[in-house]
Amino acid sequence: MKAVVIRLFRLFFGLFLYAAGIVLTMQAHIGYAPWEVFHAGLAKVLGLQIGTVSILVGLVIGIAVMLFGEPLGFGTVCNMVVVGLFMNILLGSGLFAELSNPVLGVVQLIAGLFVISLASYFYISSGFGAGPRDSLMVLLSRKTKFFVGTCRGAMEVSVTLVGFLMGGLLGWGTLLSAVLIGFCIQITFKVLHFDPKKVVHEDFVSSYRKLGLFMQAQNINKKV
Known part of the structure; x- marks a missing residue:
């Protein structure tokens, strides 16, 4: 059961880092992140809120990679x-002020990308299943035999261009993110000797059963 606790810690710590990384890139104030450009553009086309579009895109990608x-x-x-809940908490806390200096903005943007890369390592390695976009990255790497960083970079550039064509806001920081995220992930995974393709992920039912057994064991220990 100790292993379950460690895996849960890796998962939620990774998701917290992911939210922190996104907030860092947002508060750098030099352009929307690539996926947010896509979400904003699609939201304009569909007449929906960006948050709603983000969830719908995640569902579509999730179903696609599952197939x-x-x-x-x-x-x-x-x-x-x-991730969305953590983002709301961090943005509401005021811990990350919006920058007005473009040079500091670049530094913070790159720092945020490395935080996102480290976050991906933690929550993917937990084995509870990667996020829909990271699952797509791993799938593309598995199918094409390209490095995960290369696949991630190609994804970011693609969604940025499509999002811009649909009316999403594009800044030079967006292009910087699209180009650098693949390198940041590749460097981080290489330093940590991590290959996401080797991680065996549990499906939702298996995780539900294990978590159920863990909770039962905790209740028994409390009664004893």
């Missing part, structure tokens, strides 16, 4: 919900 054999797990669902 290609990538498991959807407890971590996948948490990624869709918990």
Whole structure:
């Protein structure tokens, strides 16, 4: 059961870092992140809020990667919900002020990308299932045999261009993020000797059963 606790810590710590990384890139104030450009553009086309579009895109990607054999797990669902909650908390806390200096903005943007890369390591390695976008990155790497960083970079550039064509806001920081995120992930994974393709993820049912057994064991220990 100790292993379950460690895995849960890795999952939620990773999701918290992911939210922190996104907030850092947002508060750098030099352009929307690539996926947010896509979400904003699609929101204009569909007449929906960006948050709603983000959830819908996550669901579509999740179903797509599942059809290609990538498991959807407890971590996948948490990624869709918990990251947004952590972002709201961090933005509301005022810990990360919006920068007005473009040079400092670049430094903070790059720092945020490395935080996102480290976050991906933690929550993917938990084995509870990667987030829908990271699952797509791993799937593309598995199918094409390209490095995960290369696949992530290609994804970011693609969604940025499509989002811009749909009317999403584009800044030079957006292009910087799209180009650098793949390198940041590749460097981080290499330093940590981590290959996400080797992680065996549990499906949602298996995780639910294990978490249920863990909670039962905790209740028994309390009674004893």
